[in-house]
Amino acid sequence: MNLLLLSPDDLRADGSAVVEDRRLQHMLQVQRVEPGQQLRAGLLGGLMGQATVQQLDSHQAHLTLLLDQPPPAKLPLTLVLALPRPKMLKRTLQTIAAMGVQRLVLVNSFRVEKSFWQTPWLQEDSIREQLLLGLEQACDTVLPEVILEKRFKPFVEDRLPALAAANLKLVAHPGEHPECPRALGEQPLTLAIGPEGGWIPYEVELLRKADFAPVQLGPRILRVETAVPALIARLY
Amino acid sequence: MNLLLLSPDDLRADGSAVVEDRRLQHMLQVQRVEPGQQLRAGLLGGLMGQATVQQLDSHQAHLTLLLDQPPPAKLPLTLVLALPRPKMLKRTLQTIAAMGVQRLVLVNSFRVEKSFWQTPWLQEDSIREQLLLGLEQACDTVLPEVILEKRFKPFVEDRLPALAAANLKLVAHPGEHPECPRALGEQPLTLAIGPEGGWIPYEVELLRKADFAPVQLGPRILRVETAVPALIARLY
Known part of the structure; x- marks a missing residue:
């Protein structure tokens, strides 16, 4: 998982994101992500950029997003x-x-x-x-x-x-x-x-x-x- | 298996071949080979061509060989x-x-x-x-x-x-x-x-x-x- 791929369902009204499923397990078990860490992220069908991990436990990760780059051309x-x-x-x-x-x-x-x-x-x-x-x-x-x-x-x-x-x-x-x-x-x-x-x-x-x-x-x-x-x- | 690959151990003194292992199982179960049938064959490290199935049962296949083509270039x-x-x-x-x-x-x-x-x-x-x-x-x-x-x-x-x-x-x-x-x-x-x-x-x-x-x-x-x-x- 070189890109944390977010769907519109993962977004909250303030533009931050909450991740719960397979992607959270990967962040915890494979990437061993810590609060404060930055990850490459993208919105399904949309822009890519950085996600900053604000908080995470075994149930949820809370992330703030800065998505400002287009995905590579098809x-x-x-x-x-x-x-x-x-x-x-x-x-x-x-x-x-x-x-x-x-x-x-x-x-x-x-x-x-x-x-x-x-x-x-x-x-x-x-x-x-x-x-x-x-x-x-x-x-x-x-x-x-x-x-x-x-x-x-x-x-x-x-x-x-x-x-x-x-x-x-x-x-x-x-x-x-x-x-x-x-x-x-x-x-x-x-x-x-x-x-x-x-x-x-x-x-x-x-x-x-x-x-x-x-x-x-x-x-x-x-x-x-x-x-x-x-x-x-x-x-x- | 698009090529029946023979090793020198499979060859008999008269230039024919006997096949017994995984390759025989593939011939029987996947290719459903019958006596008389021709298969693409090659000798490991050597020439490629045709093998003709003379006889086969669940233990052995006997084949005659006509190997006269070089393998593709590396x-x-x-x-x-x-x-x-x-x-x-x-x-x-x-x-x-x-x-x-x-x-x-x-x-x-x-x-x-x-x-x-x-x-x-x-x-x-x-x-x-x-x-x-x-x-x-x-x-x-x-x-x-x-x-x-x-x-x-x-x-x-x-x-x-x-x-x-x-x-x-x-x-x-x-x-x-x-x-x-x-x-x-x-x-x-x-x-x-x-x-x-x-x-x-x-x-x-x-x-x-x-x-x-x-x-x-x-x-x-x-x-x-x-x-x-x-x-x-x-x-x-």
Whole structure:
């Protein structure tokens, strides 16, 4: 937890904050915070800065806030990601929030096991919890938008074109394709990343029809949790 | 397991192979391999190609081999990595093998908890097992070299200069430093990556004296398991 992330519910009328939950436990047990100490803090969806601990015990921490800095810019990136297995999903959500992805679409694919859609980790609260951990790690206050799409074809045909609009459109896929580009800067991008085992040809064909150009990352096959940060770091 | 990785012990005098362990279980339970089927295979430290399953039961698989392709090139990269906590160490070893790092030095640092050096995951067999999983994932046959350095100062002062020699030398460190470079191509590099919480100033100073230039990756603080693939993908 490199940033104490406060929600509007934590604020009192005088602009100070009271923290009670997991974050208090972390302050006590891991950070061993003392009264008077300053912590990096931010308001969810808002500014970042310093919190000064006025008082704390095992139930509550009282903090005064000086929040005057904008959070780091988001990457102009929409990731369309075949739903990973639950264990990888958790870590991947954290990574996506930590690296500043603007929008994530979790989509079905032929090689996604049906059971993956049943995991409790896909519930709204669980997704939000993992994203918050990513923001706390990276020092950011702005949640990425997350969209679930359980049917590949209607998503790609009907909704993806409007979502990707004028963006650069790429699909990561092994084979004789151009190399994945680098250092896109401000260029908005929609990037589709397949499941373990990859997209099937029919899926790549549908993405091509939606103007997605296949690109490859070399001969090494990476796990989703490695491919995601590798692709993002190369592209931005 | 995208590559069936064979060791010289698996080979018989006629050049065929017999597989019995974890790999057999994976073939039976995950890949549901049938006699006659072809699998991507490679010989540890050697060539890759196809294995044809001649026969298999719950005890053994007999395979004939056609290995005629070189493994993918290693990156000309030595990573000097502050020892991560055991859970991260496992995943990071897999990532490092999968991405083709040539050499890894696990080094002590002020912010590495002493207990991390006691983990059974640092035993030679355990390290090797994680590296093999990475090679099987990525389709490579060549293990990275791994060196353990339990004392930072004598390593950086006495052994690192010879190890890094004519390489480009960078230390990843947040702050007002130049941006981490990109796309080094064939350029050999030694890259030092700190622990959670970062290198302390004294350590950065010692690395500077050994001609390591600090570079930064932007305002976001990434976990080691995310920073490692992100840095490698940006640099190569």
